[in-house]
Amino acid sequence: MLTSAPARARAPARRPVRRRAPRQGLTIRWTPDVVIAFVTILGLTLLPLLGSKGALMFLLGGMILIVTGPDGVFRAVRREWLLIAMATWCLVSFAWSDYAGVSLRYGIQLMLTMVIALAICQRITPQALVKIVLLTHFIAGVLSLASGNARENGMGYLGIYGSKNALAFAMGLLFLVGLAVLLDRRMGWRWRLLALVSAGLGATLMVMGNSTGALAAVAVSVAAVGPLMLLQRMQAPTRLVVIVLSIVLVAAGGVMITTVIDQIAAQFLDATGKDMTLTGRTELWGYAVTEIMERPLRGAGFQAFWVIGNPLAEQLWEIFGIEGRSGFNFHNTLISNAVEIGLIGVAMQAVLFFSAVYFVLSWAVQARSAASLFLAVLMVRQLILMWVEVVYFFQFDIGSVLVVAALYYGRSFRLATQPPKVAPSARTRVLRLA
Secondary structure, three states, X not given: OOOOHHHHHHOOOOOOOOOOOOOEOOOOOOOHHHHHHHHHHHHHHOHHHHOHHHHHHHHHHHHHHHHHOHHHHHHHHHHOHHHHHHHHHHHHHHHOOOOHHHHHHHHHHHHHHHHHHHHHHHHOOHHHHHHHXXXXXXXXXXXXXXXXXXXXXXXXXOOOOOOHHHHHHHHHHHHHHHHHHHOOOOEOHHHHHHHHHHHHHHHHHHHHHOOHHHHHHHHHHHHOHHHHHHHHOOOHHHHHHHHHHHHHHHHHHHHHHHOOHHHHHHHHHHHHOOOOOOOOHHHHHHHHHHHHHHOOOOOOOOOOOOOOOOHHHHHHHHHOOOOOOOOOOOOOHHHHHHHXXXXXXXXXXXXXXXXXXXXXXXXXXXXXXXXXXXXXXXXXXXXXXXXXXXXXXXXXXXXXXXXXXXXXXXXXXXXXXXXXXXXXXXXXHHHHHO
């Protein structure tokens, strides 16, 4: 029986079929950009094992990305101009540095590292970066476990790294990226299986490394995952109210904790085996503050303090028993960097770092993905560690590259989600000029 035209018009329309986002398999789309980025990041990841060969891998891969896409790199450099200004300040500090050759050499290397980091971010997607970080650090974890390299007297495992803190940083990064991939349901089961193994390997090596500070920082970062995922499920107005209330509650809790801070500090120090000077850190900070007051604005020069032959550095190495006279710092990012590049340089670095924290947390709250979650918890960890370690900005350093990635991708998401600017009409312009 035929249906009349009015009846056909009244027939309910079919509902659109909702298609699920395709799951991603174990393989990455090995475009030339991704392959080059993988080699570049692998060189940095295995730098403790490969030495100058790892640095060469990073530089060659980075140069290829820059040369094959100069327009995009130029746009990235122009957008992140403060990052380049900070690197330029470190570079030109050779002009007043106590060791001009050292500052010039490391300043050039820092500039190259920052530009290459921007080139990587401009050429590959955040998800590709996360997969590369997972694969490269899984390789580093397997090599570390296989090396059997540990300090004497059970003072901590080293793996392929020169110190237990370096091992803890790298394996903490492996644990966090594994956790982020594991929680992203859009990833294929093979990726999530690799992430599960990686998280277990990272956690095992962190415990073997016996770095209390790194373990505590990772634990707090993991605790931030729950609130981030909860905020993702809320609407924007509700989310704002919850964030404001949380800030108020945290502030109130902080005030209450200050009344029993002495007892808490004593219990923490007793549990971790440290003393009231945080294993000499407060004494170090005293020396650093004195050095900053002598040259507050410009500093001693980029990486021109811990140099063999510097009298104060030699004295501190002797006091703290650093026989190798390397791998030592003031164990506070702001204080340590202020000694080298002054308050001007530290101010630029702080703006960059805290901007990255803000952008990437906003991204993680608004868009759920392995990339946004990984970079968010990474920046939380860096935020915690910066008060007792030096976490940015270094040449040939994967941590510094990932801070740049958090800044670049976080800002890109914010720019992409902002409403387009509508040019005012001619009438509006006339009224404004009147």
